[in-house]
Amino acid sequence: MTGERSLTDVPRRVWLALFVALILQVAWQAAQPRPVASAAALTAPPPLSALRVASIGEPVVLAQLTTLYLQAFDNQPGISIPFRELDYARVVQWLTTILALDPVGQYPLLLAAQVYGQVSDLARQRLMMAFVHEQFVQDPNRRWRWLAHAAIMAKHRLHDAPLALNYARDITRLAPAAPSWARQMHIFILEDIGELASAKILLGGLLASGEIRDEHELRFLTERLESMSNAEKSSLSSRK
Amino acid sequence: MRHRQIATIARFTLLEALRTRLAWLYVIVLALILLTSYFIQQLAITESARLQVGFAAAAARLATVFVLSLHILSSMVREFNDKGLELTLSFDLRRSHYILGRLGGYTLIALLFALLATLPQLLLAPPQAALQWGLSLALELAIVTALSVFCIVTFTQLMPAASFVCGFYLLARALAAIRLINESPLVGGDALSHRVITLLIDALALLLPALDRYAQSTWLADSAPAWAALGANAVQGALYVALLGAAAMFDFYRRNL
Numbered sequence: 223m224t225g226e227r228s229l230t231d232v233p234r235r236v237w238l239a240l241f242v243a244l245i246l247q248v249a250w251q252a253a254q255p256r257p258v259a260s261a262a263a264l265t266a267p268p269p270l271s272a273l274r275v276a277s278i279g280e281p282v283v284l285a286q287l288t289t290l291y292l293q294a295f296d297n298q299p300g301i302s303i304p305f306r307e308l309d310y311a312r313v314v315q316w317l318t319t320i321l322a323l324d325p326v327g328q329y330p331l332l333l334a335a336q337v338y339g340q341v342s343d344l345a346r347q348r349l350m351m352a353f354v355h356e357q358f359v360q361d362p363n364r365r366w367r368w369l370a371h372a373a374i375m376a377k378h379r380l381h382d383a384p385l386a387l388n389y390a391r392d393i394t395r396l397a398p399a400a401p402s403w404a405r406q407m408h409i410f411i412l413e414d415i416g417e418l419a420s421a422k423i424l425l426g427g428l429l430a431s432g433e434i435r436d437e438h439e440l441r442f443l444t445e446r447l448e449s450m451s452n453a454e455k456s457s458l459s460s461r462k
Numbered sequence: 463m464r465h466r467q468i469a470t471i472a473r474f475t476l477l478e479a480l481r482t483r484l485a486w487l488y489v490i491v492l493a494l495i496l497l498t499s500y501f502i503q504q505l506a507i508t509e510s511a512r513l514q515v516g517f518a519a520a521a522a523r524l525a526t527v528f529v530l531s532l533h534i535l536s537s538m539v540r541e542f543n544d545k546g547l548e549l550t551l552s553f554d555l556r557r558s559h560y561i562l563g564r565l566g567g568y569t570l571i572a573l574l575f576a577l578l579a580t581l582p583q584l585l586l587a588p589p590q591a592a593l594q595w596g597l598s599l600a601l602e603l604a605i606v607t608a609l610s611v612f613c614i615v616t617f618t619q620l621m622p623a624a625s626f627v628c629g630f631y632l633l634a635r636a637l638a639a640i641r642l643i644n645e646s647p648l649v650g651g652d653a654l655s656h657r658v659i660t661l662l663i664d665a666l667a668l669l670l671p672a673l674d675r676y677a678q679s680t681w682l683a684d685s686a687p688a689w690a691a692l693g694a695n696a697v698q699g700a701l702y703v704a705l706l707g708a709a710a711m712f713d714f715y716r717r718n719l
Contacts, residue, residue, distance in 0.1 A: 232715040236558060240712050243705035250701055251668045254694075257638040290643050 264295045264312050267319040277323070285324035292316045293333070310346045313338055314353050321357060331357060331368040339372070344380060351376060355389060362392075363399035370404045373411070383415040402439065418454045422447065467555055468563040475537075475567025484533055488575060491529060495521045496582045512683045515586040519679035522579045523599060527606050530575055531627050534568050534610035539620050548719055558711045561611065565707055568607045576600035587682035594692055595681050601692075601699035602676040606631065608706035615710045615717075633666070634673040641667060671702045 267273070267288075277284035295308065317330040331354060339350035351372040358369040369389050377386035390408035393400055406428065412421035425447050429440070479485070495518055503514035541547050550560060580596030587595070609630060613623040644656075644663050676695055681687050 226716045227718055229716070232712055233558070236708060236711045236715060239704065240708035243701065243708050247671075247701050247705050248668045250698060251670075251672070254672065257641055291639070293643070 264292075264309060264316075266312055267316045270319055270322050273319065273323060281323040282327070285320045285327060286329070288316070288320050288323070289327075289329050289333070292320070308338075310338070310349045314349060317353060318357075325361065326364070328365075328368075331365055335368045335371045335375075339375060347375065347379060351380075351385070351389075355392070358392065359396065362396035366393050366397035366400040366404055369393055369397075370400075370407060373407060377411060377414070383411060387411050387415070402436075406443070413450060418450055422450050422454065425450065468559050468566060471550075471560060471563025472567035472570065475564055476570055478537060479533065479567075479571050482533075482537075484529075484571070485574075485578075488526075488529055488578060491525050492522060492578060492582060495525060499586070511586070515583070516679045516683045518586055519583060519595060519677070519682050522582065523602075523677050523679075526575050526579050526599065526603060527631060530568075530572055530603055531606055531610045531631075532624065533571070534607060535614050535620055535623050535627070538564070538611070538614040539618075539623075542618060551719060557714050561615070561707065561711050561714055565608060565611055565703075565710075568611065569604050569703075572603035572607045573600050576603055583682055588686065591682050591686035594686055594689075595677050595679075597692055598681075598695050599677040601695045602673060604699050605671055605673070605702045605706070608703040608710070612706045612710040612713070616713045630670070631673065634670045636674070637663070637667055637670055638672060638674045671698050 268276075273284060273288070274281060292313070314334075317334055320330045321327065334350045334353050334357075339347055339354075341347065354365075354368045354372045358365045362369075370393060373386045373389035373393070376382045376389060387408055390411050394405045394408055397405070406425075409421050409425045409428070412418075425443060429443055429447065498521070499514045499518035502517050503510045541550075547560075551557065576596050576599045579599055580592055583592040583595055586592075606627070610623070610627055613626045613630075614620075617623040617626065641663055644660055675691070675698075678687075
């Protein structure tokens with residue numbers, strides 16, 4: 223067997239058959255409806271152990287692919303409708319499984335906080351925030367930023383200051399590696415909800431502890447402490 | 463005369479499969495899958511029957527494609543290496559008829575495989591659903607048969623042909639999911655790279671058969687499909703077998719023997 227014969231050696235009927243079959247195939251496929259993602263089609267994730275086996279030693283890659291798979295269910299035209307249709311308990315199961323496969327990955331937490339958590343349904347928002355909090359507790363120093371986001375959402379979207387305060391306090395308590403703005407968040411939440419005395423004590427304590435070394439930050443926080451004191455004094459005098 | 467030649471090649475293809483104990487091998491594979499499905503059923507806490515039939519159908523489908531494709535590739539490679547092909551073509555036989563004969567023989571094996579694969583499903587699922595699943599599997603196997611013949615005629619060696627069949631099959635099964643993922647990027651939807659990839663994926667979708675629509679285990683586990691779905695499978699199957707058959711003939715005519 224050496225090389226190939228000329229194209230002219232191929233009989234015309236074979237040319238014709240190939241050409242017609244190709245045209246028909248393209249026409250048939252073009253006439254088929256495009257695949258449609260269905261929010262209801264999201265089933266429970268496979269067991270973690272099964273996924274570990276299926277990953278054949280590459281759990282991180284499988285976690286990434288699974289994340290993309292999950293993403294395909296929600297990001298459809300008309301974004302708020304599919305989110306509402308999604309079974310959020312299932313979404314939480316998927317996100318938990320993905321994080322278990324790839325604990326270092328931040329993607330599932332971003333999806334929970336910034337994508338699924340943005341749905342205009344308070345119950346679903348709470349579910350996502352609870353998920354973020356639960357995952358934060360398992361690795362606070364790596365996941366604090368998502369809980370910080372959840373704290374802000376709890377305060378401004380849900381108008382649930384105690385929940386926001388709870389999240390902010392957990393960041394302070396459990397995530398020493400978080401930057402100071404995140405670890406000071408609970409002080410400003412206290413201030414915002416009118417708990418000036420508590421906020422003052424905490425801020426004063428923070429300044430006295432010597433943890434703050436940046437000069438600008440130190441000045442900013444000192445000014446903030448003073449303004450809190452002034453606000454407290456004025457509120458006391460107005461009551462008299 | 464011509465039709466007799468095609469039928470003879472098909473008959474010898476079938477005989478070869480019988481003499482190489484392909485049927486026994488396949489039955490053992492199916493039995494192992496069935497046993498494993500019972501094991502899985504015992505492990506399940508809930509929906510055990512659903513889990514069992516889902517696993518049995520999906521595993522049988524994949525195993526059937528694998529065994530059939532490997533048999534076709536190795537059988538034709540053996541014929542190339544043993545110079546049986548040269549001997550066959552030294553008779554008054556058109557190359558296209560050789561391909562048609564081979565394709566016919568292997569398709570018969572595929573139909574027998576589909577029949578055997580359907581029998582265990584009849585034990586686990588409603589008869590109508592099992593029948594529809596079996597028919598759809600037969601159509602899918604017909605496409606895989608034509609694909610394997612085309613690949614081995616084109617590549618002539620086992621490794622590249624098997625790799626191509628494997629890649630093609632996985633891509634054809636996954637293409638709908640890939641399209642869905644591609645259509646909904648969270649960021650960069652307007653980027654040039656994304657538009658190029660979308661074009662490429664859409665072009666692939668035009669050329670590849672949508673194998674994800676064939677022999678789905680959910681038909682057995684949840685609800686049987688409408689017969690129209692099987693009709694669409696049949697049209698797609700016929701078209702693609704014709705396309706791959708013509709492509710195989712095209713390459714075979716160009717080969718210097």
